[in-house]
Amino acid sequence: MSSSQPGSDAGAALAGVRVVELTDESAEYCGRLLAGLGAVVAKAEPPEGAPSRHIGPFLGDEPGPDRSLAFWADNVGKCSVVVHDDAEVLALCDHADVLVHTLRPAQARARGLDYATLHARRPSLIVCAVTPFGQDGPWADYLADDLVLMALGGSMAACGYGPGPDGVYDTPPLASHGDQAWRTASTYAAIAVLGALVWRQQSGRGQLLDVSAHECSASMTEWHLMTYLCSGAVHRRGPHPTLTAADGRQVAALNPDFLGPHVFAGMLEMLEAEGVAGALSDPAFADPVHRAANYREVWRALKRLADKHDGETLYQLGQRAGLPWGVIRSPDEVYGDRHLHARGHFVELEHPELDRSVTYPGAPFLAKGSPWVMHRRPPLLGEHSDEIRTRWSDR
């Protein structure tokens, strides 16, 4: 099986859709999603390669444009086309349906890649500009990486460790690894592109999509805004209920009563079967008000249970009793999940030039009628420069 051909995947949702990607590392995840939906994503790169090719970690810790795991993670499934100037970018766009870029408004104008120019050349082209703050506004020219966006967007303010015994927060607000603000913006960019494609199917017209990573980041903190509007309180950093299992692994263990009083019965049955129910066998604990007042006893019983089992077992035990527990895994420990394997989630791709295969996280959902496309390993620099130009010359 070919591992790198930019052929079409006829059954995929975006079969036949052509995307030009001119982005830095902040929006590459968008193209990864579009490629998975079946679009041919031509990554336009300078001769030295996209910036992410030079970001580690690298295969065997040896740098090289074709060895960056950061690049692999977000560019699997794409094609690589080396462009020497912006005329070559425009030439690609002349045969494309979508351009995703990360140029600031002034940069785009200076390079002749602004929307007015692109639209005049090709009215059907959908242009998706993913920038830190959007196309306008007082911060439009400000600088931001993922960390800055996680701060401004509100995630960090409430993520981190609680205060010490004196009530003073002695550790900083924390941002997640994995560039979550950029990923959220990239995902919204894919949403905007899909919406524009649906509309173009009827109208034949392209349009400009203006994705502000700051706004995307600001809209992902669930109940925080509503809490403030309703009560005037803001969420701050603090601990979340976790049990420590016998192997030291931790299990996120929400209060079972969160789901409703009926959950307690299943939990009690499990704790009794495990011989750790203790005081909870007292019928008084059937009353949720009594439980709430004596939650320490509930927690003690759960800790006795946790002392008996490793984290993965504790997770399965809790779930069998109807509890919304989850063992805290590192990103790579997810690879051990039997459920994801049964759903065929992980995909092994050949890297023939390395004489090895690499396993990637695969489809984000199971679309029965238009399967996720994941045949192509991340492209070598310039691998498809000729092929894309030849194939795309037909329209």
Place this chain on the structure above:
Amino acid sequence: MALDGVRVLDFTRLGFGAQATLICGCLGAEVIRVESTRFPDAIRVMPPFVPEPGERGEAFGAATLANATGAPSPNRGGIFYKYNTGGKRSITVNARHPKGLQLLKELVAHSDVVTESFAAGTLDRWGLSYEVMAEIRPDIVYVSMCGFGHEGPDTDHVTMGPTAQALTGLTFMVGLPDRPPAGWSFSYLDHVGGYLGAIAVMTGLVHRSRTGAGQHIDVSQLEPATALSGALFLDALVNNRPSRRRGFPTGNRRAHPPAGPSGAYRAKGDDKWVVVSCRTQDHWEALVEAMGRPQWSLDPRFATVTGRVEHADDLDARVGTWTAGRDRYDIMELLQKSGVPAGVVQDAADRLERDPQLAARGHYTMLGNAEVEPLPLEGVPFRMSDTPPHTGGSLRRGPPCLGQDNETVLSDVLGMSSEDIDALSAEGVLS
């Protein structure tokens, strides 16, 4: 609007599923929430509650799904207002009543998309499996969204956002070295799962218009998360460098690309912080200038990024001394004007009341309903030049009161007379 003419019959509850149909609504789809007066969506009836004008609501600490019985009304649950913009309509139908089920089947016949976020198998038990729906409407796009999806050995597992975040590595990725993970203080995966749910809906629509075929798309809360760790997954599987190791995760520091100073620094005030992140030599030199070239900043140890990373503890302490006495917004302004990436650690109040960019971009839209005064609510955080999204959806209105659209939907969509509707209501079908 982009999804004009698309009708979504929406059985979603809570955050995960509702996030998906919120997006569809903001893009112009007609979203009809199918609800129940007897089993209202938990986020309709759990705190924090939207207060009466002039009052202050209950704090969030008491929020559980279980204490929903004390709700003042099914229209005041605050979190409902986060997830149900997009001009969604609300109807109440008793699916256990034979006529209720029949009504739902007629609505399926008139819909393009069906969305739901029940536990796997729930709609099947109602008699509304995908097979049944596809018989009624062969090209229906059916998007199910539940924690573990509809296939696999653990489909009966119960998840909330924090559960899925623990299982997929998200919780692990927030923390300081050699301490237990700090995790997230909100259900990030309710959002991410919902984004992928919206992508699934539009995937189904694009595919349908090309092929004429509908399909079932099975969205779980796990798979949308596995690629969020970027290179960490590959670093473990390819380089044999597992994330569970001494010194990892690294708080706000990132090894790739090497950067410094990069982190959150204490500013003036109680627990106020600002982020500074120098990814290039230019950023660093601009920071030195902005700070007024203090003597310590000229230390040769800090001259290169390698040195700054190596001496990060010392560097962070120095930068922190410079930020400590200054206002966090002043620091951000000064550094940004000097060419240094910097940003205030903003909380929800800051975003609403201080952030000039969100205000200028029209991030919030004032929307209410018959019971709730207009609130600043959020929709989709992007713009489209030719088909502008709207937080109030195509109807330009706020989140719906429970069952407020029974008559409109049944008469407009199914062409029922008001006598028919009254009769159904009297029989308890619309409950």
